[in-house]
Amino acid sequence: MPRSLSPGECPLCGTEAKVTDYDEKFTRWVECATCGNFAINVEAEQAVTPESKPLLSAYTRRFFRRADPPILITSSSIGEFVRVLPRYTPPEKLDDLLIQLCRMSPSEFGKPTGFDLKKDYPLVIMSGPAEVHSYLAELRNPNRGYVTIHDPPIVTIEGWRRFEEIGQEGKRSNRAFVAMWFHTSTDEVYEKAIEPAIREAGYEPLRIDKHEHVNRIDDEIIAQVKRSRFMVADFTGQRHGVYFEAGMMQGLGRNVFWICPKKDLEQLHFDVRQFNFIDYESTKQAKDRLYYRIMALEGEGPSANPKETSTAGV
Ligand SMILES: [Zn+2]
Numbered sequence: 001m002p003r004s005l006s007p008g009e010c011p012l013c014g015t016e017a018k019v020t021d022y023d024e025k026f027t028r029w030v031e032c033a034t035c036g037n038f039a040i041n042v043e044a045e046q047a048v049t050p051e052s053k054p055l056l057s058a059y060t061r062r063f064f065r066r067a068d069p070p071i072l073i074t075s076s077s078i079g080e081f082v083r084v085l086p087r088y089t090p091p092e093k094l095d096d097l098l099i100q101l102c103r104m105s106p107s108e109f110g111k112p113t114g115f116d117l118k119k120d121y122p123l124v125i126m127s128g129p130a131e132v133h134s135y136l137a138e139l140r141n142p143n144r145g146y147v148t149i150h151d152p153p154i155v156t157i158e159g160w161r162r163f164e165e166i167g168q169e170g171k172r173s174n175r176a177f178v179a180m181w182f183h184t185s186t187d188e189v190y191e192k193a194i195e196p197a198i199r200e201a202g203y204e205p206l207r208i209d210k211h212e213h214v215n216r217i218d219d220e221i222i223a224q225v226k227r228s229r230f231m232v233a234d235f236t237g238q239r240h241g242v243y244f245e246a247g248m249m250q251g252l253g254r255n256v257f258w259i260c261p262k263k264d265l266e267q268l269h270f271d272v273r274q275f276n277f278i279d280y281e282s283t284k285q286a287k288d289r290l291y292y293r294i295m296a297l298e299g300e301g302p303s304a305n306p307k308e309t310s311t312a313g314v
Contacts, residue, residue: 003029010035011045012057015119027072034119036064040073047075054127055082061122062299063292085125086255086297090135095166096124097135098146098155102163103302105155112152123299170227171254174302176294177228178207179245181237193286194232194259201294202301203229221245230255230298232290238267246272255297257290 008019010032017032026042035057048056059081060071073081088096100123104114117129117136126132136153139146146159155163166172176198180186190207198205206228208221225231225248233246233256246256260268262279278293280286 005029005031011040012048012053012060013122029070034061034122036061036071036122038064038071038073041075043075044073044078047078048073052078052082054122055085055125058085058122058125059296062125063295081296088125092171093124093126094135094138095172097126097132098139098159098163099166099172099302100124101139101147101153102155102160109157109160110154112150112154113147115152117152125299170252171229173227173229174203175206175224175228176203177225177231177245177249178205178234179231179242179249180207180234181239181242182207183237186234186236189234189236189261189280189283189286192283193280193290194234197287197290197294198232199303200291201298202304203294203298204303205232222248225249226252228254229301230257230294232257232259235260235268235272236264238264238269243269243272257293257297259286259290 003020005018005020008017008030009015010017010019010030012030013032013034015032015034017030017035019031020029022028022042027039028041029037029039031037038060056073056078060073064071100120101113101115104120105111106114115123117132121128121132124132126135136147138144139159140149140153144158144162145156146162147153147155178190178194178198180190180194182190195205206224208224225245228249231246231249231254233242233249235242235258246258249256256275257278258272258275259278259280262281265277265279268277278286278289280289
């Protein structure tokens with residue numbers, strides 16, 4: 001549908017953006033360098049608060065490139081979007097900012113990062129340029145010396161070293177542990193949904209199917225779960241091993257993406273039913289929903305094409 005855009009103000013971040021007129025459903029389309037592209041209706045514009053605005057910017061910016069249909073902010077979806085975003089601690093935010101600065105740096109060492117404080121703060125779920133500044137000061141702190149004082153900053157060798165170190169720590173690694181029943185009946189959902197959804201989001205799927213480990217606590221599996229950033233757990237076949245691994249990941253405080261064929265939902269064990277399952281009727285549906293949820297909760301992963309990232313929102 002062709003959109004007729006004209007200069008206006010972004011209803012989320014307040015900067016100059018391109019907006020359409022309201023359509024018959026009182027919805028308008030916004031293209032913002034800070035928040036990405038999204039649609040928002042009048043009710044939602046009235047419902048957003050100063051606290052929810054930066055979180056919605058983070059959601060739309062981190063999510064918009066592949067959103068099809070486009071992200072629509074309504075007064076009822078605000079809560080869900082805000083809820084789905086991870087709440088990072090200050091040390092995690094510091095790491096996240098360094099990761100982003102590195103990922104948006106040119107390949108040649110010693111050149112400034114492409115990260116723009118004024119418009120890229122939603123990528124690291126910060127409230128605005130001021131918050132980025134306070135973390136930048138920490139990165140520059142002589143104890144760390146991860147970036148230079150230039151604006152935009154240059155990542156130092158120490159900074160790149162720290163970036164590598166972070167990647168090796170499970171919580172920030174690019175690995176996604178796949179817990180599922182490895183059986184010919186699940187090959188299709190793995191190959192057409194789980195694996196491509198994880199890869200497109202910028203992570204490396206890790207599946208351990210060399211040996212049957214149902215009902216067995218296996219050292220290798222424990223080690224690999226700990227080294228993984230998040231987990232995709234598919235409950236086809238109701239295997240004990242999948243329940244066990246998902247429980248372990250939850251215990252580590254990391255995200256588990258619970259997925260299950262719609263027809264098997266009632267068979268789920270009582271104590272996992274409370275989780276927000278991605279139920280699916282087709283592999284296409286499973287892939288799309290899983291991809292969007294990974295992008296929303298984890299953001300784009302380290303294996304994604306950095307070029308694409310640096311031009312997002314432009
Ligand atoms: Zn905006």
